[in-house]
Amino acid sequence: MSFMTDRRVDRLTSVLRRRGIVLPSFEIYGGISGLIDYGPVGACIRRRVMDNWVDHWTSHGDIVEIDSPTITPEPVLVASGHVGEFSDLMAECGVCGSAFKANHLAEGRHENTDSLDVDEINAMLKDGIECPTCSESKWSDARSMDLMFSTRIGSKKGGRVAYMRPETAQGMFMLYPALFRHFKQKLPFGAIQTGKGYRNEISPRQGMIRLREFNMAELEYFIDPDEPPSPDLSVWDEKISLIADPEGAHAGEYSMTISEALSSGIVRHPTVAWFLVRTWDFLVGVGIDPARIRFRQHASTEMAHYADDCWDCEVGGEHGWVECVGIANRTCHDLLSHEQHSGSNQLRAWRQYAKPHIEIRDILSPNGSVMGPAFKGAAGVVMDALKELVEIPDSMPFALTLADGSSVEITDEMVTRRSEEVAVHGEWFTPHVIEPAFGIDRIIWHILDHGYTETEKEGENYSIMRLNQSVAPFDVAILPLFDKDGMGHIARQIWASVNSMPGLRGELDANKSIGRRYARVDEIGIPWAITVDHTTLEDGSVTVRRRDDQEQVRASIEDVLSKLASGSISTLF
DSSP states (O other): OOOOOSOHHHHHHHHHHHTTSEEETTGGGTOOTTOEEEOHHHHHHHHHHHHHHHHHHHTTSSEEEOOOOSEEEHHHHHHHTOTTTOEEEEEEBTTTOOEEEHHHHTTTSSSOGGGOOHHHHHHHHTTTOOOTTTOOOOBOOOEEEEOOOEEEESSTTTOEEEEEOSOSHHHHHHTHHHHHHHTTTOSOEEEEEEEEEEOOOSSOOTTTTSOSEEEEEEEEEEEOTTSOOOOOGGGOOOOEEEEEOTTSTTOEEEEEOHHHHHHTTSSOOHHHHHHHHHHHHHHHHTTOOGGGEEEEEOOTTTOOTTOSEEEEEEEEETTEEEEEEEEEEEETHHHHHHHHHHOOOOSOEEEEEEEEEEEEEEEEEEOHHHHHHHHGGGHHHHHHHHHTOSSOOSSSSEEEEOTTSOEEEEOGGGEEEEEEEEEEEEEEEOOEEEEEEEEHHHHHHHHHHHHEEEEEETTEEEEEEOOOTTTSSOSEEEEESSSOTTHHHHHHHHHHHHHTSTTOOEEEOOSSOHHHHHHHHHHTTOOEEEEEOHHHHHHSEEEEEETTTOOEEEEEHHHHHHHHHHTOGGGGO
16 A cells, blocks of 8 residues: 555545545536535444434433424525525636635635625735636626525426525424424423535535535524523533634633633523533544634624524634534524514413513403304304403404414404403513534544544555544454355354344455455444454454554454443453
8 A cells, every 4th residue: 555645635535435435426427516425434434423413412301303304495594584695705717717605715815704795805806816727816796696506396387486405403493383392381492403405505625524415413402591501511621722702802712611611701601601512522522633623703793694692613624624513592583583474473482480470451351242243153262362362452443363363353342442450470482592503524524534544554554544433334344364164154143243233333344365454444444353263263262453553352252242242342452
C-alpha cells in the first residue's frame, strides 16, 4: 500500500471510496454534485450513528420518536416562513457563467460571511474576488435563490403545490396535538425525527459537508416559557469551548463548564444550556474528538427568522470548523404561525394556576324563547358553543363557530350581555420550542476524519479507522487463516453465533492473505478480529486481535463469544 497524494483529505476520501463507505452518486453517468451514496460499509455506519442518536434522546422518557412525510404542502411552509425566506445569495461569473453561493466567495475576507447582507457581499465581489472556475473577476450582483425543491401532490393541473421538506421540524409541529394527548396534556415533552432533507444548494462542495439530499436528525422540545425546565447542570464538569455573540455583552471565546456559562449569562436559557451539553455528550460518545468541538453563538444579524437565541456546534477537521448541529430557541413562532394560518386552536397547552384567579368577565346569556324557534333542534348545540366562547364580540350580530366547524349568526335579541365573577383555574398558551438539529452526514464525515489514522507497518504506510465500537460497521471480523481443513467451517459457526447475539454484527472474510484481510478490517474500523487457525482445530482456541494497537491474545471460542455478548472482550487483554 502506498499513498499517492500529499493531501490527507484525498487519502481519506480514497479509502472511503475503495472500502465502500462513501461514494459519488450516479458515477457511471458522470456523478451529480451534492449527492452521495453510502456503500455497504457506510450504510452500516450511518444506521448505527442514527440508532445512537435516537437512543441518546429517547432514553430521557419525555422524548418520543415520530415519522412524518418528506413531501410538505405549500401552506405549511408559507406559515413557517420558508416560502419567501428560505434562500441563499447567488453570484454568477460574467465570463464562464459558473454560479456560486455568494457567501462562500467572500470566505477569507470576513470571519463570518453568513452574517453579511447583499450590499456587503456585492462590495466584496467588486473588490477582485476571483472565480474558482476561470480565475476571472467579473461578477453579477448577488441575488436571492430559493433553496427548496418544488413538486405537486396529485395531477399536473389539479395538483397542490408542495415542496420536498427542507427540515423535519414542520412535520413535528403538525403532530403537536397528538403529542399533547400522548403526554397527558403535560409539558415539557419532545419529539424526534430522522430522515432525508432536501435543499437545492447553489454550489455544493466539500463532499459530505454541503449536500442537496442529506440525512437529518431533529428534536423539538415543547416547554412552558414561564416555567422552563432547569435541569441540574452541575453533574457536567467538563469544560467546553464557547464563542459568544460578537455583538453581545459577553463577546469573546471561553473555556468553561456549562453551569458557569449559564450563571454568567453567556448561555441565556437553562434548557438551551442542557441541550448544549447533551449534544456534546452525544458527539463525544460516537467518536468525535472533544478537543475539536466548540459552540458558537449566532449574532443578531445571523439569527434565523424564527429564533430568539441560537448556537452552532462546530466540529474541526479537514474542512476547517464546520457547523454540525444547530441549537435554537424557536420561541412560539412556529406553533403560533400555524394557528394563525390554519385557523386551528389545537396548538396550545394548558397552564394550571396554583390558586384560582377571580375575574370579572362579560358573558352572553342565551334567550331561549328566541333561540329555540330560530335554531330548533340545534339550539342546544348553539347554547353550548356560547358557553365555550372565550372572547365576547364588541358588537352584534356576529358569527358563532360550532363544534362541527359550521357557523351561525347570533343577533342582539338572542342573548343578554352581563358581567359576573368567574373563578379562572388556568389559561391556554402557546408553548415555546427548543430545537437541536443535527446534520448526520457532517457528523459521520467528522467521525471518519477523526478516526482515520496513518501509521507505518513493516516499512510501509498503513491506515487504520479508529471508530468507536458503537458506530463501527461490524463489531468483530471472523477470519479463517485458510478456508480449508475445517477452519472455514468453524469460522462460519462463530460468525453465525455472533450475528445471533442482540445488537452485535460480525463480518466473515476468507478472501486473500490474512495480512490483506487485517488491513481491510482496520480500514473500515472493525475493532476486533477473531482468527481461526490450525491451533483452533487442536484445542478450540482462537486468536483475538485488537485493532488500535494490533495486540493479539488467545482464548477459547466459548470465552470469546461470552465476552462479546457481555461487552467485555477488552478484558482479554
